[in-house]
Amino acid sequence: MPFSNGAREDHHPGVRSAFEHVARRNPDEPEFQQAVLEVLECLSPALSMNPRYATERVLERLCEPERQIIFRVPWRDDQGQIHVNRGFRVEFNSALGPYKGGLRFHPSVNLGVVKFLGFEQIFKNALTGMGIGGGKGGSDFDPKGRSDTEIERFCQSFMTELHRHLGEYTDIPAGDIGVGGREIGYLFGQYRRLSNRWEAGVITGKGLDWGGSAVRTEATGYGTVMFTQRMLERNGRGLDGLKVAISGSGNVAIYAVEKAQQLGATVVACSDSGGYVVDEAGLDLDLLKQIKGVDRERISVYADRRPGAQYVEGGSVWDVPCHVALPCATQNELDATAAKTLVNNGVLAVAEGANMPTTPEAVQVFREAKVLFAPGKAANAGGVATSVLEMRQNARRTSWSFDHAESELAQTMAGIHDRCEDAAERYGSKGDYVLGANLAGFEMVADAMLAQGLI
Ligand code: NDP
Ligand code: 2IT
Numbered sequence: 019m020p021f022s023n024g025a026r027e028d029h030h031p032g033v034r035s036a037f038e039h040v041a042r043r044n045p046d047e048p049e050f051q052q053a054v055l056e057v058l059e060c061l062s063p064a065l066s067m068n069p070r071y072a073t074e075r076v077l078e079r080l081c082e083p084e085r086q087i088i089f090r091v092p093w094r095d096d097q098g099q100i101h102v103n104r105g106f107r108v109e110f111n112s113a114l115g116p117y118k119g120g121l122r123f124h125p126s127v128n129l130g131v132v133k134f135l136g137f138e139q140i141f142k143n144a145l146t147g148m149g150i151g152g153g154k155g156g157s158d159f160d161p162k163g164r165s166d167t168e169i170e171r172f173c174q175s176f177m178t179e180l181h182r183h184l185g186e187y188t189d190i191p192a193g194d195i196g197v198g199g200r201e202i203g204y205l206f207g208q209y210r211r212l213s214n215r216w217e218a219g220v221i222t223g224k225g226l227d228w229g230g231s232a233v234r235t236e237a238t239g240y241g242t243v244m245f246t247q248r249m250l251e252r253n254g255r256g257l258d259g260l261k262v263a264i265s266g267s268g269n270v271a272i273y274a275v276e277k278a279q280q281l282g283a284t285v286v287a288c289s290d291s292g293g294y295v296v297d298e299a300g301l302d303l304d305l306l307k308q309i310k311g312v313d314r315e316r317i318s319v320y321a322d323r324r325p326g327a328q329y330v331e332g333g334s335v336w337d338v339p340c341h342v343a344l345p346c347a348t349q350n351e352l353d354a355t356a357a358k359t360l361v362n363n364g365v366l367a368v369a370e371g372a373n374m375p376t377t378p379e380a381v382q383v384f385r386e387a388k389v390l391f392a393p394g395k396a397a398n399a400g401g402v403a404t405s406v407l408e409m410r411q412n413a414r415r416t417s418w419s420f421d422h423a424e425s426e427l428a429q430t431m432a433g434i435h436d437r438c439e440d441a442a443e444r445y446g447s448k449g450d451y452v453l454g455a456n457l458a459g460f461e462m463v464a465d466a467m468l469a470q471g472l473i
Contacts, residue, residue, distance in 0.1 A: 032065045032077060033077065036078055040078075046130065047130030047134075049134040050130045050131075050137065053133075053134040057460065060456035061456065063457070064461060065077075070468060074468060076464045079467065080460075080463065085108075086106075086109070090103075090179075091103040091172065091179070092175060093175045094171060096168055103158055104157060105180065106129060107154075107155035107189070108129075109153045110136035110137060110154070111467075112151035113151060114149055115149040116185075116190060117188070117190070118151060119139040119152055119191065120156075120194030120197065121155045121192070121205075122135070122154070122194040122195045123157050123159045123161050123196035123197050125159075126348075131349075132154050133154075134374065138374065139152035139154055139402070140152030141395045141456060141463065142398070142399045142459070143399075144458075144460075145434050145437055145459045145462075150406060157176060159196075161201075166200070169200065173204035173205050174204060177209055181208070181209050185217070186217055186220050190221060191222075198268075199223065202225075205221060231405075231423055232417070233404055233424050234404045234408055237403070238273065238371060239270045239272060239274035239275070240273050240276070240400060241398065241400015241404075242344060242371040242400065243277035243278050243281065244277065244427070245397045248432060249392055249451070250390070253390065256281065257278060257342065258283070259283070260284075260341040261283070261286050261342070262285045262343075263335055264285060264287065264345075265372075266289060266347030266348070266371075267317050268290075268346070270346040271371065272310060274346055274371050275288065275301055275306065279301075279303060285301045286300065287340070288317065289317060289335040289347065290310075290316060290317040290347075293329055293332055294338070295321050296327065296330065297320075297327040305324055306320060317329070334355075334359075336359055337359055341366045342365070342368070342369075344369055344371050346375075349372065349373060352380050357384055360389075367391075368384055369391075370392060370394035390451075395456075396455040403430045441457045
């Protein structure tokens with residue numbers, strides 16, 4: 019998508035000049051440009067309402083990370099061979115609180131990808147209302163097929179550099195693609211060793227016996243489905259009795275399956291990067307958790323072990339007819355072709371469990387077909403919100419029950435939903451969650467930036 023063509027005549031001049039500024043300064047970063055465009059093109063009404071956003075160049079300041087850290091990560095594999103990866107941490111905006119956001123280990127990670135994720139995180143974190151800034155990090159390390167000891171050595175090497183940039187009042191990482199409970203353990207262990215501090219609030223997603231919170235593992239998937247349920251309820255129905263298709267079969271996807279099933283939906287499909295499985299009887303969650311969470315196997319194994327399920331190699335999980343689609347894998351995985359198929363098959367609602375999984379063209383297809391659409395920065399904010407619940411428990415040296423943490427998550431997701439709904443209504447676009455999320459998140463960050471002066 020040619021970015022400079024993204025600006026339109028009807029955009030506020032401040033939005034147009036910010037587009038051009040970002041495009042010129044960040045060539046070869048298509049994901050970052052896409053994420054920026056998606057936010058900025060919603061902001062014209064805010065700039066018209068408050069001219070200071072333009073005169074004080076808030077947009078240009080917002081689009082420039084406060085700090086970008088890039089470092090070498092050398093490590094030795096089980097055969098004694100040396101590998102060199104690249105590590106990143108982009109500390110994007112701390113107007114509302116310390117930088118907060120996950121770490122992604124995947125071969126596709128580069129600076130532009132980390133910047134897109136960090137940029138999204140600013141607005142997502144604002145929407146939680148919990149006083150956290152936005153950041154993101156990761157590495158182009160590929161964990162697939164690596165032994166436990168290789169993962170351990172990689173995490174230790176990664177943290178050996180990253181630790182000097184972290185702190186519970188500075189920057190607090192968590193998991194993302196390729197970083198789950200095992201990796202958080204190795205990362206926290208190395209941080210503790212290097213710092214000689216038991217600083218539980220420096221990283222989230224910890225094990226339950228050493229500072230973790232109940233429901234953090236489940237939070238992103240659960241929260242996405244809670245948001246979907248509230249969005250459907252506003253339109254006179256719930257998930258009960260509906261068919262759901264989910265992409266991915268990682269942390270977010272698995273707990274989206276769990277919550278959707280609890281709310282009476284039948285989840286008929288999920289996927290990984292190799293293909294997808296269809297199980298019209300409804301996915302067997304215990305089997306899925308065993309195959310993905312314990313055995314670390316491919317999703318094809320699900321069909322081998324489950325009578326009646328089919329595996330489709332390659333292809334698109336969005337070919338499976340459903341009422342609700344939850345993209346929970348990765349960016350740009352649901353394109354216009356997939357969106358048209360979903361619409362033709364009668365999809366009612368789409369909620370992004372992943373970050374930016376829907377291409378702009380696909381969002382347009384849903385918008386024209388009047389499909390309810392929840393953007394990731396609102397729908398998947400339950401993960402980071404529960405990270406803050408974990409930090410609260412750490413600060414008070416206490417730990418909550420599962421039920422208590424889940425009810426806090428439910429309240430938070432309802433608050434995020436309503437904040438988006440209110441902003442959309444205030445700006446005259448009732449029901450447009452994309453506009454609502456971007457405007458509500460922006461106002462909070464931009465007002466804090468203005469109040470804190472030119473820094
Ligand atoms: P996991 O690593 O647990 O799972 C990722 C899943 O997505 C796997 O099934 C993986 O398949 C699939 N996937 C990853 N990359 C690709 C790709 N390039 N093409 C096709 N499939 C792919 O990650 P999470 O579940 O934690 O994260 C999923 C999404 O949710 C990401 O967009 C992440 O940013 C977002 N997110 C995560 C949060 C969290 O708390 N973990 C919070 C908010 C958002 P395979 O195994 O074959 O690679
Ligand atoms: O994208 C995200 O919000 C996350 N990966 C979770 C971040 C966090 O700090 O819990």
